[in-house]
Amino acid sequence: MASSQEFVQYAADQSSGAGRITYRKMFGEYGMYCDGKIFALVCDDQFFIKITNAGKRLAPGLTETPPYEGAKPYFLIEDLDDRDFLTEFITATCSELPMPKPRNKRKSNDTVPKRRHQNDF
Template sequence: MPTDKDFVDYVAEQAQLGGALSFKRMFGEYGVYLDGKVIAFICDNSLFVKPTGATDIITQALPKRSPYPQAKPYPVADELLDDSDALKSLLVRTAQDLPLPKPKKLRSSAKGSGI
């Protein structure tokens, strides 16, 4: 079941991170980005937070499920949606623990100039 846009809007509202938090639609679901880093996924109207060493303690009580087939289990942060401070803290902490994305390689338009 694809995620409802209303659920994505609710997550954004509850996280209270303003424009630093963004969402990218992927295969009927959403990637969640904080300052350009993928920190979570929203699949089937649930929030799956990327596991990191820094967040293991915060997420140890959360249930874990796979966001999509063949994926490893991720902590499901749905129960934090009613606690904006805890949700915001988890998302910020996750972003802090993840590396910046690798820059994309530029494609050259000419394969050998022949000069």
């Protein structure tokens, strides 16, 4: 079951105290970013945050479970109503996450050599 747009937007709104929150549809679910770092997944209308040492220190009792079969475990955040906790938790988590590697720019079609036609010989 895919996540609803309303739930994803609510999770983003509740997380907004931690920084600039954006999200992207990924494989039928959503990846959530804070200031360019992916820190969470939204799967089946559930909010999962990457596990870090900072997260373990702040909330040692949080459930750790994979968001989908075959995935690494994430923290399952069941209470999205506590914005202060989310802000502190996401800020601490993101401070331990690396910035994403820059993506290679696609080459334009102008750099591809033109094929010779049989009549060019």
